[in-house]
Amino acid sequence: MHYVCPACESENTLDLTFPIEEYVCKTCSHLIDVAGNKKIRHLKVPTENVVLVVGQKGKIEGVEYTVIAIVVKKYGNSIFWREYSLKDSMGNDVFLSESDGHWVFITSMHPDDFKSKNSKLPTYLGRTYRWYENTPCSIDAAAGFFDEHVDFSIATYKEYVNGTRMISQEKTGKKSQFFYGVHISKHDVKRAFRIAHMPYYTGIGIVQPYYFNIRQMVNIFCVAALTICLLQLYVYTSRTNETVFEETINFADVQDKEMVSKSFTLSGGSAPLKVNAFSGVDNSWANIQLSLVNEKTNEIIYTSKDIEQYHGYEGGESWSEGSQSEEFNLCGVSSGQYHFIISAEKEGTLPTFSNLQSPDSKVTISRDKLGTIEITDLFKGQSATFADGKTLEKDTSEVARLAKASFGTQKLDSLINAEAPKLSTDPISSNTYVQLKATWLPVSFWNFGFILFIMLTLFVAMWIGRHLFNVNKWKNSSNTPYATS
Structure with a gap:
């Protein structure tokens, strides 16, 4: 189609063949009535956060559309959103609405399809929608070609929401239209129209989906938990825990030097090596330094552990803290030939x-x-x-x-x-040794339980997060289903 503006005599063209009633001159921004070939009014040019241009083509869900018009609508003095009118090659109309960086793909619908016994909870295609808000708005700026006269009177949008879907009833004067909208990712819009820069989004959109699909996550967690249970059952039935090292070490034998233990073999997949250390501390402490050496790779896992036990009386009451034994794990130890390098020290001197x-x-x-x-x-x-x-x-x-x-x-x-x-009668001096015992744990319920606990914690966190997300989404609605303070 080809039109010459009567105000500035510039040419306005669009690669579509459908009848139009008005267009906005791309040069002088006058709204032109096609039938009378006369200007009606001067309009503001849509600029802020406008990322598409009239005539631009893009493909959404396999259908190619052409942008035929852009309208910026205003609510109050500071709230704006942009509506892009699109047509396919058959002349069918769809719309893209963008507000605060959140996008909705909109199609027309017949009002008879939107049935309701309750004005606040109507249904459409088996889904119940909750009334969100009534929004009066006016046109602030416009550009492009229109197949009907542009109405500049105040329009009222009554919006209903169900998750990522919405129904919008637009009333202008005596005219009423219904539209069906679905959230569309800004990345899909960017890819469809090959846009270099998209507007940043703020807040939560009216039909924005939660960041995680709870139902999908439940399915994934259930499958993962079942897999872990089966693996744990296999490990439990096919392996046994085994004591690989046990020895009593005198402090005097490792004073200012290290002791190298006998070699031992760990068989199977990676698993924790549990170490239990005992020393007869009494109102004193002892310390054990332990290095696990892989004899093939010379890789060393080092750890140090304090054993402390104190007791006494204070204010007529007895108290105690600490223990004469400590237990700890060397996690993720793989199979192979190993030995320990051991050194130890304690509080006090040699027994007198x-x-x-x-x-x-x-x-x-x-x-x-x-x-x-x-x-x-x-x-x-x-x-x-x-x-x-x-x-x-x-x-x-x-x-x-x-x-x-x-x-x-x-x-x-x-x-x-x-x-x-x-x-010796000195309790500190009489503590002369430390006992070490190392047990290989191919059967470990700790890791099993820890993973299940993490999955349960993540699920609860996502569930609570979704609730807070929805509360925030509905905070601007006068019909929110969530309690407000």
Whole structure:
């Protein structure tokens, strides 16, 4: 179609063949009556957030449409939205409405299809719609070609909503029209018309869908939970937990050094390695440093654990905190050959004792808090001191030889470490060892329960989120189904 504007004599063309009654000149923005070939009024040009142009083509749901008109409508003094009129090659009309970046694809519908026994809850195609709001509006700007006269009087939109669908009743004077709208993603509009930049969206659109499909998520979670249960059942029936390491370690043996354990093998898929550590702490602490070494890859998993236990009386009441045992997991340990590197320390000194007497009653041994060893020859009444048990073992003096002969062993240091806890009355000093036990857990219900808990938590969070989303969507409605404060 081809028209020459009577106001500015510019040409206005559109690649469609259908009768029109009015058009807006693209050069001078006058509304032109086609029958009388005369200008009617000057209009504002739609500019703000307008992303389509008259004559632009795009394909929605497999049908190619041409933009024939753009109308900006106004509610009050500050609320605007844009309506794009589209026609297909057969002359059928559809519309795209955009407000605050939210898009609705709109088609005409017959009013008889919109039946209602309740004016606030009418039905259409088996769905019940809730009345949202009445919105009076007027035309603020326009451009393009119109197949009927543009009505500039106040129009009232009565909107009904069901999820991502809406029914809109437009009343202008005595004329009433019904339209059916469905949310359309801005990405679909952008792709359909190849738009470089889309308007940013704010707030929640009247038919905007929730960010997650709850029903779909329930189906996914149920399938995932069933799969996890079946896998857990298979693991439970095909594998068993196994103790792979268990040893008692003297603090004296790892003082200022590390102990390398025997190798052990872990078989199967990745699973937690549970470690239980016990030490007889009493109003004191102990610390264990543990390194799990993969002998094939030399990969090291390091951990450190404190064991603390304290008790006492305060205000006439007893109190206690901590424990003599701690349990922790090394998670995701894969199969392979491993060993531990262990070091440990504790609060306090080596156990002190006095007068450890030899079987022949010739010699006594004592040790103070600094670890100094004192040897006493009971017959001669003479004493000698040594820095520690190792020094005593290496000494060749007469008193050292006597002690070795009287106790019947050259390994006096080991003897002292074994006997000292029996003679010591200091609870801190008497704690001489830590017990370690490592159990391979191919059958672990912790991970199983944790995953199910996470899925349940996500579902509850999404359910609550959807409720808050809908509350926010309906906050501007005078007919909201949600309680308002």
